[in-house]
Each structure stands twice: as structure tokens, then as C-alpha cells.
Amino acid sequence: MEFAITFKGDISPKRTVALCQQAEVAGFKYAWLFDSHVLWRECYVTMAMCMEHTDTLRYGPCVTNPGVRDWSVAASMFATLAQQSGGRFDMGVGRGDSSRRVLGRKPLTVETMVEFCDAVRGMIRGDTVRYDEDTAEVQIPWADGFELPVWIAAYGPKALAAAGAHADGLILQMADPWLCQWFIGQAMEGGLAAGRDMSGYRVMSAAPAWVGDMDKARDQTRWFPAMVGNHVADIVEKYGKSSDEVPQRLTDYIAGRKGYDYHHHADINADHLGFITDDIIDSFGVLGTAEQHVAKIKELEAAGVTQFNIYLMCGEEERILAEYAEHILPHFQ
Amino acid sequence: MEFAITFKGDISPKRTVALCQQAEVAGFKYAWLFDSHVLWRECYVTMAMCMEHTDTLRYGPCVTNPGVRDWSVAASMFATLAQQSGGRFDMGVGRGDSSRRVLGRKPLTVETMVEFCDAVRGMIRGDTVRYDEDTAEVQIPWADGFELPVWIAAYGPKALAAAGAHADGLILQMADPWLCQWFIGQAMEGGLAAGRDMSGYRVMSAAPAWVGDMDKARDQTRWFPAMVGNHVADIVEKYGKSSDEVPQRLTDYIAGRKGYDYHHHADINADHLGFITDDIIDSFGVLGTAEQHVAKIKELEAAGVTQFNIYLMCGEEERILAEYAEHILPHFQ
Amino acid sequence: MEFAITFKGDISPKRTVALCQQAEVAGFKYAWLFDSHVLWRECYVTMAMCMEHTDTLRYGPCVTNPGVRDWSVAASMFATLAQQSGGRFDMGVGRGDSSRRVLGRKPLTVETMVEFCDAVRGMIRGDTVRYDEDTAEVQIPWADGFELPVWIAAYGPKALAAAGAHADGLILQMADPWLCQWFIGQAMEGGLAAGRDMSGYRVMSAAPAWVGDMDKARDQTRWFPAMVGNHVADIVEKYGKSSDEVPQRLTDYIAGRKGYDYHHHADINADHLGFITDDIIDSFGVLGTAEQHVAKIKELEAAGVTQFNIYLMCGEEERILAEYAEHILPHFQ
């Protein structure tokens, strides 16, 4: 099990750097950043800053999308970050959620997301790529052959299959072991169907973690299942509540959902959290004593998760990292 | 007179940082970067890196354009750079030259460029901005009121007037004092016509500088008038060779021009340099002994230039900086 | 009340830097380092390293002594640190405890310590100083007039009087409010007797802090009163147990003391901790819930302490800093 953190881009630049250093010293492997440029600070120049103050920590968006930058701009930026950091850059990607919705736009299709992955990987490697009929072929003359690791974020059957078939890793935004296993199975099937060797496939479970009292833990992380609910609602809408493809466990919790204000995305104090039950909070995040964290992360490991990624945005971030460093990571080494 | 350097993004990251530090120690005020993401490394993550290793040097694109990123992405990135650096970010902007041409696209209009300036400035300040009818209003919740300094790059009458009316500074990509004065006059008229107080208006002359033997100096900088020729050709095409609005001095030199390969933009070894005469090289750049540099920069100063910006991309970059630090800057303090 | 941390020099360089950044972000004002070069890493090159990664945090030895470096070497080193950091260097000084004892040498006299302060301050300022009859006069030609802030560590009456008369601040290695007040009174008298204005006099209480369960807290900090016991034993030996000059509260606790191994100085697992009672641990350190910390530091403040300095060497250092940042510092702003 490797450990990661994710920032949403609202912590001061200086504190962000200090947290990255604390995480690196503690043995964390990745610092991911939300790529949602209106809601929070732009993540790529933040990564560039943090890279200068760390030696081994890897960085990447969790997640970017194909719909707010020209694809050659994305490729150039990612390739530059890789060159500046000695290759410490991965791309997490999805169809475009909050980054697009706050602009009044919809997520893109799974197909577009896969094309984006291929185009960006190709341009970063140095291939000549045509990604748009109205745009000339692009070949980055300073590319150095870097093979961009790609992680795809998925909930729905189609995206899961695409993640298995086209990515190095799968991003699951939740820490419910049963659901993780169910999602991972679909990605694996997708990969095998595409004829890939899935033995080195990587799976990230991304979720808030709170070490301490359970009541406080729930208060600090209630926003998370609400956020996940957006994606679940999309799936339920598309595949139907009673579909074989969507487990009842996943659909039940959004039954009481009444709307979601993207301007309070990932916000502890949002107004749209009413429908979230304690049961769902406990299941989607990692909460409680250090022992409870260790036990749950072991369950995730058994379910096929290879990276536990803390959504470090619930308060007392330095303490949470410190608790992980002292009491939790040592159980996974 | 303040001094600046410009990188095109082909110098290794580590060397770029070292040059920024050398420049800062030497008393330079700005490090500008070309924003042409296919030809060279992406400039914003490079700036973010350099900011971490300097304290006073200001950074900015020289120049960006409205046509390769969603405008809210640009605003978010610039605002983040300003926050990370304690406000050390300016925007240089043009209509989109090499950044768009290598993608098979044309420059945008002066009107679009001006709208872009207004929208980006507004979003960075924290205003609610609608910049596109298909896009929702954007308000960056983490904006902190930063007033983005904007420099507009211009050659043609319309762009010059716009620079005077809408920007804090004018970017002139050449160091011919007569032409600079002629351009500056137009920008000033544009500003006065718009009712602005132009007393604090800033004017950058950007050009290659080579301290040393003239033959070598010409070999190293011949690419520059060729690059400028693209813009001049546009103007001549638009306004006519014998127009009152375009001086003969400017049009004559492109008479022999036969084509330009954007894949060898700003390239010392390009094949499209044949039509450039020594006279034009000497006039457009700053070449020769330290004394000659001092004399020419004094002429520029007399013509209304407030910032001399070295295009630091002609070889022996550390030595050029060192010569300026030892022998040239002291004459302007 | 200002807050500080102290390292003993056994935390890895990289983690030391990360902790300094965490402390600076959290609002701490000083990072002190033990100067005991055999037991732990040399503190001055560690400070030089940390200074490069922080902007406002001040540094200094807590404490150095006059007896292991030529005084001009000490002055040169301190002046260089001040110049490298923009003046972020203070000197804490004592008579020489573990730094000398591990070399088989005894502490020096209070007189020598005071002479050292004067000589070092003078050399750093740029004065011509003769500090040793066998040594030529020294004048540091590159001195820039920096006025070195000096803090004197004291327990005994003579040292306390000297601290009041000759230093900018007093270092008290303990957090018992009653004793602190008693010590501070003596320093103040010393200062007033010397005709000084004591209104801006600074007083540091340095002690371990542990936020959490009391049993664990005592286990992690038992080494501290044992360490302080060395100094108390010296005083008792010199002034007598029943002297008016030494309160019974101070002497009683060392009654059971049986020896002290300097090779396990400030060591949680030392063998010489048997004589320390829970009562003394609780009194000398700051332990328990965040509320208990706030209450005790308020008591220290009332007793005249102006800086609470955490001996950050009891384990879970990142968490302790985080608890202070989240729950304790906000009560003192």
C-alpha cells in the first residue's frame, strides 16, 4: 500500500509547501491536487512550486479533464512539469466535473477522455499527434520520451472499462471496501478484455481521513459522500436504479439527495449535506482511532486498492499527516 | 531605465533558475518568458519554479494570447502565480502569433485581445465576469484583489492605440530608437484619446543583445529581424506599403522576405534568414562593445523606452548577463 | 506571548527543515537549537540550512558557551548567520554544560560568560576587541553593525543577576510558574541594580510540551527534570540546601538524585531518571489537554514569561506542533 494526499487548492502556498515536505518526510509517495481552476487556485503552478521543495514526492492532478485547455497546452504543461521534477508527474483524469460545471458546461464523454489520454501521452512522448480536425498536427520538439503515467477516475461501467483498458491506474473516489472491490472488478475485466496484463495495475482509493473522535470525524467529512453523490446520481440516471450494473448499496444513499451547489464543492459547510447518513460517512471515508484506520486500509488492500489517498481538506491537516506518519504508515511497511 | 531578460523556454530548468538568480543579483527587474507552448516548454510552470528561487524578480509571459486556454483558466493561473510570489506577476499579451500558428490557427483580433485583458484583470481582481455567451459568469472566490499589470505587444496602428488606451505598458519587439519613438507616439495618442494620464506609462523595448565582436554579434542575432518581419509583413499587407501609417524604414527591410517557417521561430540556425541585411540587424538589436550598448540604450531612453528587455537566447547567456551587470547597468543607476 | 521550538539535533536534516516550515506557517517566532556538538549534530550549519527554507523564523543556539571555539570564530559564525538570514539570529548562552562535560571539562564562570557576550557582541558590531591577552586585537572588517540579541541561561543567583544586567533576555529551562517568577525577580533586580530599563526585557520558559494523555505525557518528558537537576544540584552544592537564596521547592526534588550520565543527556530512555516524581514532571513541563496547555502558559505569562519555547524532542513532533497551531496559539493572539 502506498500513501498519498490530495489538496484542493485553498491552503496558502507556503502551508501547501510545508505540508508536502511533511508528507515526503513521513513516507507519502504522492501529492495530488484538484484541477478545478475557478473554485481553487490553479493546480499546475502550485505543483511546480511544490516540486522545488521536495525530492521524491510525485504530483499530478486528481483529476484534470479534456475540456478547459487546448490539448497541446495540457501536454506541454505536463511535459514541462515532468522535466522540471525529474519525472515526478502523473496525470489523473476524468470527464470534467466541477472544473466544467462552474462554467456552465457538461462533462465530456468517456470516448473523449480516452482520446485525450492518448493524445496527451503521445505529445509528451514526442509523437506527431493530430487531436482535432481544425488543428494542425502537433509534434513537441523538446519532448524527451517521457511515458506519462495515467490514472482514470471512474464510477460508471463505461468509464471503469475504459480505465482498465487505457490507463495505468484507476481512481476511486471513496473508501468503501465492498464498493471498491466491485468497481475494481469492472476495471480489471475491461483491461483483460482489451488483452492487457493487469498484474501491475494500480488502484487508488481517495477519501477523507480523520483520526480522532467519531462525532467530530463525521462533521468534518460529511461533505464527501455528498460530493460523491453527484457522480452516483449521474450513474443512476443513466443506468437506472434497479440495473444489474449499479448495486443497491450505491444508489440507496442518494435517494434523499435534493440538489448540489457546485460553488460549495468539497466544502465542509455546504448546505446540501442533509441527505447524508452517518452510516454512509463512515463507509465512504476513513475515520476513528488509528487502529480503525489501519484496519480499514487493510480491508481496502484486500479489496485490491494499492494507494490510499487522503483528501487532506477536512481541517487539522498537519495533525492528520502526523498521525498517519506515527501510527498508521508503519503498519504498511 | 529598468532591465529585463526574456527566455524562450529551451534552456534547461536548472540553468533557467540559475540565470534568474544571476539576473536578480545583477539588478534586473523582470524575467519574461515566451508563451508558445509547442515550440518551447510551457512558461507558467517554469515561472512558478523560478519564483521559488528568487525574491524580487518579476515574471510574466511575453507574450500570451487569448486563444489557447479558456480565459478563466488563464485568469486562475495568473492569479495563483501572483499569490505564490507575493504579487510578482505581470501579463504581456498579443493577438497570438507562434503559439497559434503552429496549431494552424490565425492570430485573433485586437478587439478580442482587449476583451481578454479586461476579463482576465476582472477575474483576478475578484469581479464577476461573463466573457463568453456559452459560459456561465465566473467569479473566483479566492481572488484577493490583485491588480494585474498588463503590457500589450503591438506593431500596427490599431494595436498601438489599444495598448495606449487599455494597458499599463507597451511591448515593442525591437530596439531601433527611431521606430520605437514612432510606435510610442501612436500608443501615447491612443491613451490620450481615451482620456488617460500617460505620465506613468511604461514602454518595453525587447531585443537581442550581444556584447562583443560585431561579426559574431550579427551571426547570433540575425534571426531576430526575421522574426519581427512576420509582424511587419502583416502590417504592410494590411495598411499598404506606401501608407502614411507605415514608415518606409519599416517596410523596406521585408522587401526580400520569402517565407518563414514557424517551426524555426527565434532559431539562430533557421533557413529563412537570407533577406536580413547587416544594417537591419544592427538597428533592431543591441550589439557591440559595452560602450555601444550604453549609448544605444540611452538613445532608447530618449525615445521614451522605460524597460530594456534582453532576448536572452543568442548563446553565451551567462556571459551576456555578466557583461550587462559589470559594464552596462551601472550607467543607468 | 511568543512561541518557539527547540531541536536537539537528532532529527534528520530534511525533517528538521520541514518542522521549521511547519512552525513558521503556524506562527512560531523562533527555532532554537542545542549547541552540544558531540551529542548531536552541529547546530550552526543546521541553522544555516533551515534559514534557507524559511522567511521569518529566527534562530539561535539554546545555548552556546564560551569554551569550545575561539571567540572570534564564534563571532564570525554568528555574524555570517545574521548576514545570510537578514538578521534572524539571536544568541542564547550559558556557562557550558553538556558541550563541555562530554569533553571532560567543567563549565566556565559567570564572569567569563559575560566577557564572552561583550566580546562577541562587539566583534559582530564591528568593534575592535581584545578578548585574550595572547591574541591580537580583532576587528571584523566585513561586520555590518548588527546588534546581536543575547539571552543568558541562568539558575543560580549570580547568573541570574548577570542575565539581568548584561542580556536582552533570560532563558529559564523549566515551566514551573512559581519558580519562573522567583528566577525572573532576581534577574530583574540584577538589571535594575545595573541601572537598566527592564521594561522590554524578555524571558523565555523552555520546557517539553506534550498534548494528550497524562501517563504518556509523563513517560515522554521524565528526562527533562532529570536534566534540569544537574543545574539545580550545582546550585544547591554552591549555595547550600537551606540557603535563603534557593527555595526548598527547587532543592527537594533532587534529594533522590544519584548521578547523571551526560551521554544520555535529554534522552527519553536514560537510566538516570529514577528520582523524578510525577509531581515534578507535571510542574516542570507543559502537559495534558490543549486547555491545560493554554491555562499553564497563561500562568507563565502572568509570572513574567514572554516566550514559551517547546523542547521539541519528546516524540510525535509534527503532531505537537499541529496541536499548538490549531488549539493553543490562537489563544495568545
Next chain:
Amino acid sequence: MEFAITFKGDISPKRTVALCQQAEVAGFKYAWLFDSHVLWRECYVTMAMCMEHTDTLRYGPCVTNPGVRDWSVAASMFATLAQQSGGRFDMGVGRGDSSRRVLGRKPLTVETMVEFCDAVRGMIRGDTVRYDEDTAEVQIPWADGFELPVWIAAYGPKALAAAGAHADGLILQMADPWLCQWFIGQAMEGGLAAGRDMSGYRVMSAAPAWVGDMDKARDQTRWFPAMVGNHVADIVEKYGKSSDEVPQRLTDYIAGRKGYDYHHHADINADHLGFITDDIIDSFGVLGTAEQHVAKIKELEAAGVTQFNIYLMCGEEERILAEYAEHILPHFQ
């Protein structure tokens, strides 16, 4: 041939860092610093600072001496620098020249210098060492087995033999190929007599370098043979002018020497430079066109020198580094 630079500690901290980065990018392997704490800023905290801004450059004093710090303090400081930098620390050492003379003290004996090397190497490695009868045995508990590379500075027969027998490298403060060869021969004999394999033995030639006009070059470097003259005068005094052990070439040039003011050590504008002839300047330094530098360094290489170390203290330091990077280092790769 590897290349190095040496600072004397009078360049501002920020500029020192920038020069180290420029040197590292250019392919230099070492940055040495004078250890003469009164005349210039203290070199070890300067090294610690520079280490934080470089990745591969090695650092060390050129040279330290056994007579201004307790030997355990020196060992602790060097071990800490090695740990902070990932082992990028070497020790250059001599008998104590300006560092001691400005304090009115004499250099120590070759025997003492050799004992110092052994003691410091041992303590840094983690051995238990007794280096002084009045001092307890010292064992640094945090030592990590680092094997300190030691370079001995020598001119006289005894020191040269000691350098060959006891050090990893020899420091020759001059760039006269004939004299270097003569010195190197003696060190090699010393090493072979001690039964060592001298095949990997390293030899540094340290001298000023000036690329450019010869008249200016001589003006900027005249101080250097004057400084070397102190050492030569010592040798001549000890071994006699007509001794077989001292070549006439070496003694002749100091015939006109009339005194030396250590407060203007290594100072371009000192008053004691009158006796230095152009011939000696040309011979002791490396001056003239880039081609002349290449030719002379090739001669030094043929004479057995393995590292050319530029005394970077003659003015226009950035330009000198740049000239070496562009025009000289490429001839030795």
C-alpha cells in the same frame, strides 16, 4: 581534469549562491571556501547555505587548520555538513596561515596537522578518539561512517611528504606547471615511501584565472603571487636559499619582498604587491585568451594536476565562470 572554484567569503550570500548554481550548471565539481574567519565571512555556514541550492557540487574549506576550533567541534561541523548534503563535503587543510596570523598566532606544525586529519577523520567515521590529553575520549554517537576525503595544502618538503603519506589529495596554490610537477613529485615520493598506492591520488592546482586582455589580467591577479610569497618565504627561511630542496625559480621571485600585511590578504588593492613581476604573475595564474587557458591547463594536466581550482576573487566572477563554461571546460570532456 575536474574544475573547481574558490570563494574568499566577501561576495554577498545571495550572489555566492547564484555563483554556485552557475558553476554547477556549467559542470564544475567543487566550490571551495577560504577558512579565515576574521578576514571573511565564516565559511561553514556559507557552505551549508549553498548546499541547499545545489545538488552535485561538493564543498570544503581550502583550507582549514587545526588551531582555531576544538577538534571535536571541527569534526562535528564537518560530519553535519556531510549529512546535510548527502556526503558532498571534503576537507582541505593546512598548518594555519591567515586564520591564525590575524589573531597573532603562528602556524602549527606538520605533525599537528597530520594528527588533526587523523582525529577528525576518525571522529567523523564514528571511532572513539582521544586527541588531547586534557580532553576525554570522544565518540560521536550520530556518526554514520562517512569517510572524509582530505586534501593537504603544502609547499615545503615535510608538508609535501605528509600530503602524500596521509591525504587523498594535494593542494598546490599556484599554476606554474614546472613547479607543480616538482611539488607533486615530492608528494608522490612521500606516499610511495609510506607504502600507499598512489594511482588514484588527486592534485589540485589553485590559482586565479582571468580570461581577457593580459594587462588587465595582471592587474587583477598580482595579489596572488604576493600571497604565495608568504609560504615561499617560510620555506626559504627554513631550508635556505641555495638548498637542493628549494628550486631557484621559487626563491628568486621573493627576493624583493618587503613585508606582507595579512589584513590585505588576497586583496587586489594591497600595498605589498610591488615586488611581483609580470613574469611571475603569468606563471602563477592562468591568464589571457580562452585558448591560452586551455593550453596552460593541458600543461598542468601533463604535470600531474587532476583539478584546476579557480580562485574566483579577481572581479567579473560571473563572466569568468561563463567563459570557462563556454570556451574552456568543453576541451576537457
